[in-house]
Amino acid sequence: MAKSPTLRRRRLSRRLRELREGKGYTSSYVTTEAKQRGKGKWSRGKLTRIENNEWVRPAVADVEALLDIYEVTDPEERQAYITLTKQARQSGWWVGYSDVLGQGAYVGLELEAASIRTYEALVIPGLLQTEGYARAITRSHGVTDESEVERYVEARMARKQIITPGATGPQVWAIIDEAALRKIPADVREEQVRYLIDVQRRDLRVQVLPDSAGLHAATTGSFSILDFQDDPPVVYREDIMAQLFYEDPVEITHAETVYRHVQASALSIEDSRAALEALINPS
Template identity: 55%
Template structure:
């Protein structure tokens, strides 16, 4: 599975912002300097800002002008920036599914996460779903065209390939009992067995039982993505299947605190495994 272009764009934008700030230039001043070097090009303060906020991809010619302005003259360092820009401009593995995934930002970032921490309320995490479970939930979400259902199931299964890589991310999933109660009986046994089978030291599941009562995670499901060399990101689910991707450090700290509280309230990994086994035995 290819590297994440989205992560590369985040990194390039962050590094260009740092370079500009290190030179003491404002976005307006940087644009003015760029205009002097390339008077035939459109350089405005807004362009610098769009590049630094990932709203505009940076072309190689523009990147080299910015590196000149920011004093990056070492050939190897310049080539590293250019390589990063080339990787950032590529399409992610999910591009062929963009008709059902839209921008695909979350899934693209998930590709390169080193750790995934999630709390799920209404359904099981996509990375831990069986085909039968995924198909049932997709149909329940209002998708009626069977070709689209199968394409959505397919992309969900492809996503799970990251868990079988040699450098698979560590996954810690806390699942509310609500999700288990909403699982139809005809697919529940297979799904429960799958949850038991996939667990290992780097993949853990905890159950948050109804008996806990009110708790810190009642506002809804979310995922925290951590990366080896880049800031973390939070993806919070919203009504209608859409989600909100957050990268602000204060927001990330808030969600990490919520996750800590939810994790403390949940059954331990061992207790959760026993809870799942009891539920499976009841079905059998």
């Protein structure tokens, strides 16, 4: 599997914060110390951005300066941090689609997730969209230039490489609200629903949350939980203004509890398949 610079930046930020907290240093102390040592331009805001993963291309010199302050002297440990920094500076495949994906923050995490659990209230999950559906939903967002529409579709299809059979991608468990299924345009409905049926396998499952479930634990909206092999999980949500990432353990626990409740309200795998079949083959 390709390495994700997005995940590497997140890991680097977390480890640098842990080093500072382990020494008992405040951000103000570290910033003052860096300035006094002449280790480049530093401000308290800069250190906060580093620790909050609000950087795009981490500077090796900045990381070395922090390692000096935190007294990381073991050559192998220092080299591990420098290697991680260099990996975090690389560009992911999505950079070529920055015109439609922006910085690709979510895509970068998705690339190296061990598992993805998602609940979608109104649309088909991105990883499970067909070209026809992706094209229709892009146009519904107000994109009228056909070349731009195709860019969006191309980027969406590139994302799906991680669920190609045989790829070492994540396990995916998707819960799709019946409302999202009803909103599939008629001209792409059969293709999209058939894909949801046929794409399933041991490590990729789809459940339908029926209208009959009534009010449920996730009525506040769609969300995804991404788990990683060597990193803490992330909860992801988005709205019309921003992509939102939650990493606090309390937030993760809450999201996992909500997901379990939604999963319990959804149809079983077998009944979900039957419900999908009924959409395209009504009796």
